[in-house]
Amino acid sequence: MKNAKLALSEKTQSPTVIQIGDRATVGGKDLLIVGGPCAVETLEQMQQVARHLSEAPVQLLRGGIYKPRTSPYSFQGLGDAGLTILSQVREESGIPTVTEVMSISQIEGIATHADMLQVGSRNMQNFDLLKALGHAGKPVLLKRGLAATLEEFIGAAEYILSHGNPNVVLCERGIRSFDSYTRNVLDLGAVVALKQLTHLPVIVDPSHAAGKRELVPHLTRAAIAAGADGAIVECHPEPDKSVSDARQALSLPEMVELVDSLRPIAAAVGRGVPVAQPARALSVA
Amino acid sequence: MKNAKLALSEKTQSPTVIQIGDRATVGGKDLLIVGGPCAVETLEQMQQVARHLSEAPVQLLRGGIYKPRTSPYSFQGLGDAGLTILSQVREESGIPTVTEVMSISQIEGIATHADMLQVGSRNMQNFDLLKALGHAGKPVLLKRGLAATLEEFIGAAEYILSHGNPNVVLCERGIRSFDSYTRNVLDLGAVVALKQLTHLPVIVDPSHAAGKRELVPHLTRAAIAAGADGAIVECHPEPDKSVSDARQALSLPEMVELVDSLRPIAAAVGRGVPVAQPARALSVA
């Protein structure tokens, strides 16, 4: 891994702390908790999510608008209409947002209306996209490919860093393996290793790893105990009605309860969970 | 796999035969043999390759000009200058060419100057690229992602098909596994299954699967015996001097010998290897 001079930690380099929007940070003492549905479905859905999660607190709101799907006939996300919803909810709630970018042409729009751009597992080595994100002007959440080695993952981050964007957050989201009981295998050894090898923040996505909601809180707590800088967790006002990944989404009260359960774990490893900030008025009660 | 209505074979559907350039076909009785270096390096290199391989015969010339590499500091291919070389050699030799496309902006140039566009493993689920290839007007060689299920592979092909391009060739190139002796594991069960499930041509890339040249001829023969419609094999005038993947490239005489060894195997499973066509004059002796 000699060829990743920007991502690898040097002895004198302290951990990188990244500011996301005007409220959230990741890589410092406080954990970053990201929550929200797999896909943006309606304005009402996202308002409900934002209202509930600001109490958790969740510092960053997720919601897919361009959705990578195995079949071209599956729901592909609301697209630009979803971006408008996400933008409105961010404005109303004051909570910064992250959403996935699937191609170079989407970068400008997302960078304008959201606070962080997510690169999905399938695009971890879409090198032209990574290069373009070097100039996005917003932090990037880079998900590990489902069979990516650490060298490949760090190399992918290096593409973004070396093209001008120093704000990259690595996300372990489960690797593909042989047993179908869990959707993927959350590789916490990789999280520990990435924290030791690089100076970049590392968070986990326990929802895609587990694929079953009853495993998610346990895996989130495990990740925080392992030293992760945060977690991105799928939750939904009505999980069973989610248009995608219904089986793995937490309900909103379960999400609040999960964040609460992270406090003593975080404290045990010298970290903290931020307290809720006063939410801006939301247009729904 | 219900949602891949265009890729899946119906009882009444005969195998798809695809024309590549004015000389090569794939999916019919004759096997498609593709050869050439990992990367286009110089005009002389490619001319030497074309001259030798036309005797094999190789019906399609490969050579990467935009190279996906783990590290941003590794050789990234000659880019547009490589396309000019590839185009000149195609013109001189009359052998059609295939080269990898890494982003939407490269499609037009490659479609103009080459005969087939290759999607690499890392981009198998770069869905915006796949959609754009639906309108490329040239056949697409779609490589399987290194941990892609058959459902995901077929789904990726369906993206191209459903966006208007019926000429998709599937390529099994080895899946990632636990043993480092071979670079990847050539999954010939997948080749057989894909031939049974879909009507698309299926070829193999034994070079990337094996990662060691001494394994390549054996795996190529195995693939043909399994029913593959062809193979794409790395070869180089001076394999040990190859700028990338040196360890897995055959020499040109080894490539000619390999093609020759395929004839009785092909015959045993009801297939054929085309005979050499008269090469156009080449500018090198």
Added chain:
Amino acid sequence: MKNAKLALSEKTQSPTVIQIGDRATVGGKDLLIVGGPCAVETLEQMQQVARHLSEAPVQLLRGGIYKPRTSPYSFQGLGDAGLTILSQVREESGIPTVTEVMSISQIEGIATHADMLQVGSRNMQNFDLLKALGHAGKPVLLKRGLAATLEEFIGAAEYILSHGNPNVVLCERGIRSFDSYTRNVLDLGAVVALKQLTHLPVIVDPSHAAGKRELVPHLTRAAIAAGADGAIVECHPEPDKSVSDARQALSLPEMVELVDSLRPIAAAVGRGVPVAQPARALSVA
């Protein structure tokens, strides 16, 4: 792999040819074709199998009597009663037999009544069993563990060799991977590598690899083209009534047809398929 001095091929060492019973050999010019059901069920079943397969010809008869099963409540094999059946059919037909040994206490009985002892994937690193097989006095068919590296596989063979038994045949039977379409992935790169690294015969088990009978003949032909020394194929008088692995067994006519299809492939790689020997009288018509 320095520590496998007996298994690894030396420059001066020619391939090991192993005699099994009075009729079969493996590792020489002729391929070894092994056939029979997953489990010995009845005397009639085995007689029917032997009668049909002697025409194929199959030179070695397989049939499990001690069956390793995931659940303790699944059919565990006929045990000693199965050995009696196997022994009688061997006597009647003259075809040598191979059956799985699961523990040290079973070695003596099997070595007395059968011609070859099989070590299953789950016991590839049951080192006390391997050591005991060093003194079995009969050849051993050693199956690769489902996630065994080549180094581990060769090391396991070395346990048997170094404890006094030079007659070890390696069997690639598919490795565990992420896609459930095939049961396992037949790793023919490993077959080629094992042939190059060691002087031991290497055969394949396409039935357990594929898990679906429609894939089996194609994979068997592929393995022979890759240079395997033979194949062990599940077949059954009434495949769909097989007590285990029904989905992957060939019918007896399909098995005869498969062997026939191997002849030109074998010839193409300098090998042969033996012709049928006159069968001894069998007690059923």
Added chain:
Amino acid sequence: MKNAKLALSEKTQSPTVIQIGDRATVGGKDLLIVGGPCAVETLEQMQQVARHLSEAPVQLLRGGIYKPRTSPYSFQGLGDAGLTILSQVREESGIPTVTEVMSISQIEGIATHADMLQVGSRNMQNFDLLKALGHAGKPVLLKRGLAATLEEFIGAAEYILSHGNPNVVLCERGIRSFDSYTRNVLDLGAVVALKQLTHLPVIVDPSHAAGKRELVPHLTRAAIAAGADGAIVECHPEPDKSVSDARQALSLPEMVELVDSLRPIAAAVGRGVPVAQPARALSVA
């Protein structure tokens, strides 16, 4: 998984709590911490380990005497001489012991002189050994095979349970995967799932999973946060001089420090770490 009626939890079944020796329990509120070297090397080594670890406290002492090794020429453990050492240290220190059993003939000796019998990953489906352990009269620590599904793992436990031994502890020790940075991948999703599916205690082996000592404390804390009932951790008086697995062993002070760091994590998930019991006099200062 219907066929594992003894291992699977029923609604009315409370978690199984298992007594090991006269001091240790697992499956109740208190975590089980197991420590010790990969292999028993000398009496002095084990006395030093016992003395230090009783302060941690470690409630169960590990040390291999029969060692499964890839090569027959590698150190195979001290054998019976090691059992004598283990027995003496157990007597002197009062700390119960666990050691690996590799074959049926070793059960009686180990069951007499140790408090728990370990089944290694390679023997997880050595069904005759599992059946014999049904009558061992001592608890069994069953390690997950390196590519075992949860169904196979639970099935293996069921073999022991259904043959008369209700005291089985499951141990997740990392699964084999594609990246060589860590030795294996600790599958904490499996730990959570096993706790939900079965009533058996589940512990982890972070040492074999990580293969690098600097990852071990983090993974141990993660496992406890995930809900594991304990951990078995390799430690050694002089880790770099360990005859096997030197790279992954903690020093004894590091082990004490690790146990200490587990207390707040355990408390956060409603568990506890036992306090040190007064050690019996040890024959070394």
